[in-house]
Amino acid sequence: MDKIEIKVLNPEAAIESEKMMVxxxxxxxxxxxxxxxxxxxxxxxxxxxxxxxxxxASLPHPTIQKFGVINVVVVGASRRxxxxxxxxQNEVKFMSASLQYSxxxxxxxxxxxxxxxxxxAQSINPYLGICYEVMAAYDRFVxxxxxxxxxxYMAPQGLRNILIISATPYQWKHMITQRTxxxxxxxxxxVMLRIWEQFEKFCPAVFEDTGPFCMRGxxxxxxxxxxxxxxxxxxxxxxxGLDYPLLKEVTANG
Numbered sequence: 001m002d003k004i005e006i007k008v009l010n011p012e013a014a015i016e017s018e019k020m021m022v023x024x025x026x027x028x029x030x031x032x033x034x035x036x037x038x039x040x041x042x043x044x045x046x047x048x049x050x051x052x053x054x055x056x057a058s059l060p061h062p063t064i065q066k067f068g069v070i071n072v073v074v075v076g077a078s079r080r081x082x083x084x085x086x087x088x089q090n091e092v093k094f095m096s097a098s099l100q101y102s103x104x105x106x107x108x109x110x111x112x113x114x115x116x117x118x119x120x121a122q123s124i125n126p127y128l129g130i131c132y133e134v135m136a137a138y139d140r141f142v143x144x145x146x147x148x149x150x151x152x153y154m155a156p157q158g159l160r161n162i163l164i165i166s167a168t169p170y171q172w173k174h175m176i177t178q179r180t181x182x183x184x185x186x187x188x189x190x191v192m193l194r195i196w197e198q199f200e201k202f203c204p205a206v207f208e209d210t211g212p213f214c215m216r217g218x219x220x221x222x223x224x225x226x227x228x229x230x231x232x233x234x235x236x237x238x239x240x241g242l243d244y245p246l247l248k249e250v251t252a253n254g
Contacts, residue, residue, distance in 0.1 A: 017068030
């Protein structure tokens with residue numbers, strides 16, 4: 001997990017989404033004042049305070065948070081993360097590297113799960129040894145004439161991948177809320193915490209009320225709860241430092 005990189009590809013879209021959110025909310029109340037296009041553009045360009053954007057983001061009207069799409073690339077997360085995050089399909093699009101078209105012969109690298117990373121070389125080396133052993137068989141199959149698509153069935157879930165995720169601010173908030181919960185796998189939590197961390201830089205007013213359910217009320221997991229609630233106001237950076245101290249420096253530098 002120490003080599004996973006996150007980047008918002010179009011930060012201007014995050015800023016524009018915030019502007020559109022405020023404009024859309026104002027439009028519902030000022031339609032009687034808009035007589036022509038100039039009137040609408042004046043409304044669209046009207047300044048607003050951060051407090052206004054925060055108030056709009058907290059309203060129970062998700063449509064105003066859907067006038068924009070933010071694209072994020074995740075480099076180095078596993079194909080297990082891919083399988084988990086693509087459960088989200090409502091207003092979310094994905095594009096991944098393909099095991100059918102990409103030839104990983106001699107190119108494979110693997111995510112080391114946090115619990116194994118924490119145990120050090122005594123656990124990391126055997127884990128990676130098994131992963132590379134499997135991909136050595138992959139290499140032999142491809143060299144013998146078996147196509148990438150068929151050989152790809154042998155690839156471990158830990159194989160690193162490249163994934164583009166495209167979603168509206170509302171759906172990003174939904175994914176972050178669900179996937180930063182401690183009931184998720186460590187890698188999925190870490191990736192979504194890193195994404196949340198990026199969003200806070202570009203449009204904090206929209207994403208300030210984001211985070212796992214336990215930060216804002218009762219955990220919906222019931223008896224499946226981790227019984228270890230996070231405190232209200234915790235930032236993604238603070239959560240990473242708390243739950244993944246070995247990755248704190250990686251996060252700060254990346």
